[in-house]
Amino acid sequence: MRVALLAMLGLFLGALSGAALGIGAGLAWVEIAQTTSFEGYSGTLVFFTFLPLGAAIGGIGGSLLFGMLAMRDDAIAIERKPVAERARGHGR
Template identity: 60%
Template sequence: MKIALLILLGLVLGLLGGAAVGIGAGVAWVELFKTSNFEGYSAMLVFFTFMPIGALLGAVGGALLFGIMAARNTDIAVERLSLQERDQSYR
């Protein structure tokens, strides 16, 4: 359950971060290549092309990253150890 919740958290955070990066990349594209602003063409390019692509890539990347981190996490024990077993493991 922990892994599934962390994957969902990574999905949401990646979605938001990827959308922000997509907007930044779109604005840089518009400025770098001098895209026409006739009838809001440059804004439509940024918000209908770059933002969804960035959000999609960010969501997939965030979910994968958080999923891998959650699956490899060995610091949190799944089973509780008795006090005697815990003391022996520190020696």
């Protein structure tokens, strides 16, 4: 359950950050390639091409990253036994 919840959090955060990076990459592309702005073509290119691609890539990457971190017990200190129990040999 913890893995699924952290993967969902990673999906959400990754999609948000990926969309922001996609907008930045799209604006850079419009400036570098000198895309025409006739009738809003450059804005349409950024918001209908780069933003969804960035959100999709960021969402997949974020969910994989957070899911992998959640599967590793030593990376996240959740549900650990108290120190006194581990010292007596009852931990794990």
